Amino acid sequence: MVTLAEVAQRAGVSPSTVSYVLSGKRSISEPTRRRVERAISDLGYHPNAGARALAGKRSHIIALVVPLRTDVYVPIMMEIAIAVTMTARSYGYDVLLVTNDEGPDGVRRVAASGLADGVILMDVELDDERIPVLRELGSHAALIGLPADTTGLSCVDHDFATAGALCADHLADLGHRDVAFVGYAPQVYLRHAGYAERTLTGFRERARERGLRILHRPCEGTFESTAGVLGRILDDRPATTGFVVQNEGALGPLLSLLRTSGRIVPEDASVVALCPEQLAEQSSPRLTAVTGPAQDLGRRAVELVLGRIDGGSTPEVTLLTPVLTPRESSGPAPLAAAPSPRLPAPPSPADVENSHAQPLP
Template structure:
């Protein structure tokens, strides 16, 4: 194993100079720094992580809390996690992945022990029980999600309220007057998970504005569960001519059941989804959809955290209010320092069109 002394000898400098180049504690000339960096690269020197953490009081580790629940669409969560890890590594940080449902206890353990110097939280609920620990302990943190009260927190997320509004706006513009929403699993709403609750609010608010009937039914996503929900919707709202789906696992069962019952998409019924682009584009009918920008969310979360760690994020980090659809902005949450909501984009594909002349499905 190459030592720091060997790097110093190779670069023709003292061991302390190499140490200062690595730690940044003292100014070193550009020429000397380049020579030391070249020696490190040529010799393959790897600083001892424990020693560096002890010397600098920084672990260079970010804890990513991403509970992998059975009622969540895990591929999206993992795509965000991979983007977090990749971006963190580019900034010289490693990621400690916490996938359990320990909540506040895991957060206390990681931040209290100094194992990680910063935290990224996913699967954020409106009244998330981890937030009091964050506010009390004060470790640098970024949320991929938006709680009911984001005051003093740094958050990045898709503007899900605007995403829901976009879906209704698109369908209402095509002439649909009765829309059914096939939502996430019941447990997601029972936990008051932020993205699902905010999407539903956007759907309902825009439906009321447009005078459109809206029926929401949570769904587990299995074929049998979708069949049961579809039958219930047909009984309760026989005039439904369009579906909005916010449950990736329900997409193919829904399309298959519509085919089996002789309802063509989009001639008889339209389907719009809030889901990752690959799910929409590769469905048996290419779906009109609002994309979930998983990689962008992961990348921005890390960049915001690096800005927090370096003291570079202030009031300018606040980006607007939730509920925006293009230039038509509706107040959804109060502006909070560090809240960044990505503008949703709806892509029209083959699954949406005007309702049939009879005004409903058969």
């Protein structure tokens, strides 16, 4: 096992200097800190966690509160969690996973016990009940997502309002005038998930500026519920030629249902998705999509919470710029939108009822 003395010898410093770099108890010059960190990395040194916590009054653990819901896209959440874990390890921190079903009590348990030096919250709601606990305890925290009030908080998120606006601009530039927004399940909007509401707000505002007629329909993401939503859209607005989809589960069913209803993508109907790039590339046709790297959210969140732990970071909000990549699923609006034939397989009454949830104001 590599010892602290061996790290000191490799870095050309005293053992106490290595200890100060690890504990943060004294200010060390940047060149010296880099030499010590390089020696730690080269030798694979892992200080004893118990001794390290006692000496530095730190646990060198970050608590990551992850969503445990059926209405989130699990691959993205896992990608963010992996990025948090790998980035934390590069700074000598371990990650403790806490599920969000524990709510404010779980956050209080971890933050008040000293078990973790800092907390990262995922799946942030506009009026998130966990945030008052963090403020009350003065916890070192970073949020992946934006609440309605970001005062005193360090947050990172994709710029979902801009993402929604990009979708509206793309379809408007292609000449579409009747556009439907197929969103997440109704419960996502009922709990005011920031990513869903901000995207919809950005889309609506830009659509109004561009003179688009729009519909918003929440969707459970199953084939049956997507069929119900599409049937309702075509009944309410037969001339719809553009679809914006912020629901990964609904993308495959929607493309299939458009084909069976006699609409060819993109000649008769254009589809723009808000989804991971890999999903957009794997679809048939390849999807025009607005994307943003999930790994960057995890990396930046770790940097923000470590900045708070080290006392050198002021509250800040970082929005990552989304990118729209045109692919095969979007094209110029057809000259005349003909009413569509009825869908061949109507959904069950229960699914239709679920999919008819009214859009939020």
